[in-house]
Amino acid sequence: KWLEKNNELKQDKNTLKKILLDLEKLVLRDAEVKVFDEIFKLIYAKLYDEWNGINNPEYQLEFFAGDRSPEQVKSAITILLEGAKRSWAGVFDSTDKIELIDTHLKVCVSFLEKIKLLNSNLRVIDEAFKYLIPEEYKKKEGQFFTPRPIQDMVVKMLNPKAREFVIDPDCGSAGFLLHSVKWVAGGVITGKGLPIAAKNFTQNNIYGIDFTKEAVKIAKAVNIIVGDGKSRIFGGGAHGDSLNPLLWNDEIKAALRPRLLRFPKSPEKDR
Structure with missing residues (x-):
């Protein structure tokens, strides 16, 4: 419910493409990582988090930065990514992991935490992913x-x-x-x-x-x-x-x- 209420995509406060462009410009370009690979690790971690929220009424969303330390954010996102790898086999190799340093990862999560991907407007998603x-x-x-x-x-x-x-x-x-x-x-x-x-x-x-x-x-x-x-x-x-x-x-x-x-x-x- 929190994510639905605060969803910036639904409120037209932002677009996924703009968020990804800002992430690349402000964080990822100088992070010495493959931008595509790292963004999609975050996308799948977020999808898994939202999917759990929809299918389990007791589940508390974990894809957020808040006042957590960079290390705590890294731990939470790593757990989500591992869950996504198990649920949707064939997308990542078993050895794939978050390559971003903890501080960069926390910034990226803060950019993505207030958008809802599941059941989003496909035109917006399609343009961003292409x-x-x-x-x-x-x-x-x-x-x-x-x-x-x-x-x-x-x-x-x-x-x-x-x-x-x-x-x-x-x-x-x-x-x-x-x-x-x-x-x-x-x-x-x-x-x-x-x-x-x-x-x-x-x-x-x-x-x-x-x-x-x-x-x-x-x-x-x-x-x-x-x-x-x-x-x-x-x-x-x-x-x-x-x-x-x-x-x-x-x-x-x-x-x-x-x-x-x-x-x-x-x-x-x-x-």
Whole structure:
């Protein structure tokens, strides 16, 4: 309730993109860390904190700086990150940890503590997360983001229904998947949560695959934000070709096999 009441995104006092830009300018640029990696550790720690708050009425939020010492903040955020790693496997390596020094971390947490991510306005989240993809990686991988009007047009042509499945084997930051959710939700996604049909569609019927670790982190985070903690976004196969199902890893094959059967009542015909 406290976070809902003080949410700066909902009150239009701030935007996530501006907060991240300020963090990079004031703290992260000179912190000798990879900006993308450290911000997403904090994003996932915060998502885990909010998710616990929603699912456990007795839970007290831990993602805040307040009058705690930098060491106390570091301890709390580390615990949250470890919980996020367990809950949403495949986003981080088991050895990943907060690399920021304690004083820098406390400043970062103070910037993020009064924003609510779960069920936030997706346009705001989408714009902020796209900004985070490192420019050098975009150039190296030849990445680009499909313009929003084109995503809207393609989804409108496909006209996905709540009972249908949408699979994007090269999902990037999950733009097409989220526009599919938006379509099923009636054309808009606000911070008030999804209609039941659209929520079920988000949690159970959309799948995304990508070989870029940064894109997967973004896509999974956005999917978690929309789906109240659930995500069906997967990292690409061992050979880095998410478009080729023959190269998908076992996790992807197991998750998508029921969705890709041409003869669901006679699966032996698909072998």
